[in-house]
Amino acid sequence: MCANVFGALKSLFGKPFDGGKRMDHGSQQPPQQQHPAMTRLYEVQREVQSLGPQVCTFSGLKNEREYRRLERELTRLLLEVDQVDTEGRADLQGARKRAAQEVEGLLRYLEENATHPSRLSIEELSRDAQRLVEQGVVEPQRAGGTAEISDELVDAVQELILKLTQVKTGGRVPLRKARYRALTRLCAVQDVIEGRTRQQTLPLPLSEDTHAAVQKINQIMVQVSGARSQLVALLMGLSGRDSCAHLSRVLTELLVELDALDVSGNAAVRNYRKQVVEEINGLLKHLDLEGEGDDTRRYDLAQNDSIRQIEAVRGRVCLLRGEVLRHCGVGDLFRPKPELQSLLTHLDQVDTARNPCIREARRRAVLEVQAVITFLDLREALICRQHYQNEPQQHRAVWMVLGSLSDLQAQVLCFQGKRADKNYILLEELLTKQLLALDAVDPQGDEMTKAARKQAVKFAQNILSYLDMKTDEWEY
Numbered sequence: 001m002c003a004n005v006f007g008a009l010k011s012l013f014g015k016p017f018d019g020g021k022r023m024d025h026g027s028q029q030p031p032q033q034q035h036p037a038m039t040r041l042y043e044v045q046r047e048v049q050s051l052g053p054q055v056c057t058f059s060g061l062k063n064e065r066e067y068r069r070l071e072r073e074l075t076r077l078l079l080e081v082d083q084v085d086t087e088g089r090a091d092l093q094g095a096r097k098r099a100a101q102e103v104e105g106l107l108r109y110l111e112e113n114a115t116h117p118s119r120l121s122i123e124e125l126s127r128d129a130q131r132l133v134e135q136g137v138v139e140p141q142r143a144g145g146t147a148e149i150s151d152e153l154v155d156a157v158q159e160l161i162l163k164l165t166q167v168k169t170g171g172r173v174p175l176r177k178a179r180y181r182a183l184t185r186l187c188a189v190q191d192v193i194e195g196r197t198r199q200q201t202l203p204l205p206l207s208e209d210t211h212a213a214v215q216k217i218n219q220i221m222v223q224v225s226g227a228r229s230q231l232v233a234l235l236m237g238l239s240g241r242d243s244c245a246h247l248s249r250v251l252t253e254l255l256v257e258l259d260a261l262d263v264s265g266n267a268a269v270r271n272y273r274k275q276v277v278e279e280i281n282g283l284l285k286h287l288d289l290e291g292e293g294d295d296t297r298r299y300d301l302a303q304n305d306s307i308r309q310i311e312a313v314r315g316r317v318c319l320l321r322g323e324v325l326r327h328c329g330v331g332d333l334f335r336p337k338p339e340l341q342s343l344l345t346h347l348d349q350v351d352t353a354r355n356p357c358i359r360e361a362r363r364r365a366v367l368e369v370q371a372v373i374t375f376l377d378l379r380e381a382l383i384c385r386q387h388y389q390n391e392p393q394q395h396r397a398v399w400m401v402l403g404s405l406s407d408l409q410a411q412v413l414c415f416q417g418k419r420a421d422k423n424y425i426l427l428e429e430l431l432t433k434q435l436l437a438l439d440a441v442d443p444q445g446d447e448m449t450k451a452a453r454k455q456a457v458k459f460a461q462n463i464l465s466y467l468d469m470k471t472d473e474w475e476y
Contacts, residue, residue: 059177113174141229183356
């Protein structure tokens with residue numbers, strides 16, 4: 001859409017305003033002996049050229065100061081265009097009309113992005129994250145206590161991150177930018193609180209009797225604990241007075257104090273100081289997020305090298321999957337598992353650059369590879385099972401369901417459609433029936449049957465999850 005807006009601007013800027021003469025974009029000066037009305041329209045054009053990129057990258061909401069400024073400037077230009085006196089000349093009327101259309105187009109684009117359902121979804125998820133973090137981390141710290149990071153809080157943050165990655169942007173740059181900024185901050189919070197969780201499992205600090213420097217290190221560690229909660233508040237927009245720059249200075253000063261301590265001759269104290277330094281550096285790496293998202297290369301991932309690597313793997317998986325299904329269709333079993341395992345290794349080495357969208361793209365590619373591997377594993381298990389005849393009836397019933405699940409998984413692997421398609425609904429119903437069939441199996445106390453049924457249920461649920469993933473229309 002932003003490209004369309006710029007294209008429309010070019011259609012205005014490139015069209016002759018008088019007598020077929022084009023404006024000289026290189027010199028940015030109007031032609032000589034031009035009508036005063038055309039000169040004024042040319043001046044408006046230059047202002048629109050300046051505001052266009054700002055409008056096309058604005059990712060905020062209507063209540064923000066920057067939105068009001070852009071709206072005010074564009075409205076002013078629209079009024080000035082309307083006041084241009086064309087003296088009844090057709091060429092001037094046409095030029096004024098085109099100028100008005102371009103300003104109106106930018107106004108519409110600005111409002112559409114600020115009120116877009118996806119933008120509102122991003123804001124709603126961000127507010128949910130704010131409430132969650134404020135209750136679980138910030139408020140206990142402000143009350144003078146220590147925030148105990150629970151598994152429930154970590155899981156809730158992870159769920160919000162997943163929901164943000166699934167917000168559709170339709171390729172709109174402002175929406176991509178808004179989603180990326182929200183994700184980077186929430187992922188930074190996740191990293192901080194998970195670091196706090198790991199810290200909760202560490203042994204208590206060294207006794208102050210160990211070394212003269214231990215007391216100072218312990219004091220700094222207390223300050224670092226407070227800085228962690230302060231950082232979380234900053235990242236989530238819950239700290240009105242502090243700034244990332246101020247917190248960065250405070251943490252840097254703590255590093256200087258640690259560096260000045262004499263801990264020579266005591267390995268335990270050196271390791272303790274090193275641990276605290278690593279804690280501080282871990283917080284400092286998140287303090288560069290104030291300008292994060294201003295670089296389009298961070299959120300417009302079409303040309304990202306990591307995404308290209310992931311897409312290359314997905315392309316190869318698609319070919320291997322097709323070969324596997326083709327061989328299964330003729331009763332043969334094509335076994336490219338070594339290559340599939342190597343693709344998993346390659347995906348593990350892809351650099352996500354702390355980008356949650358790249359991280360999610362890699363995760364989904366891994367699931368695609370694993371889906372083919374599990375399909376091959378089950379097929380091989382079904383073939384080998386032909387040699388086992390003496391087994392309990394309930395155990396055989398589980399294997400019959402697994403055989404049906406294998407056939408259904410083959411259909412899921414090759415499914416290309418949407419959730420509204422009849423094939424999707426049919427596959428979902430058939431997979432649900434297999435889960436019900438497994439639920440009806442009575443193990444009768446047989447441990448092997450219990451384990452087999454449990455594994456089969458998990459397998460069926462994984463197929464359903466994979467089918468959902470293939471149809472959720474996720475985008476980078």
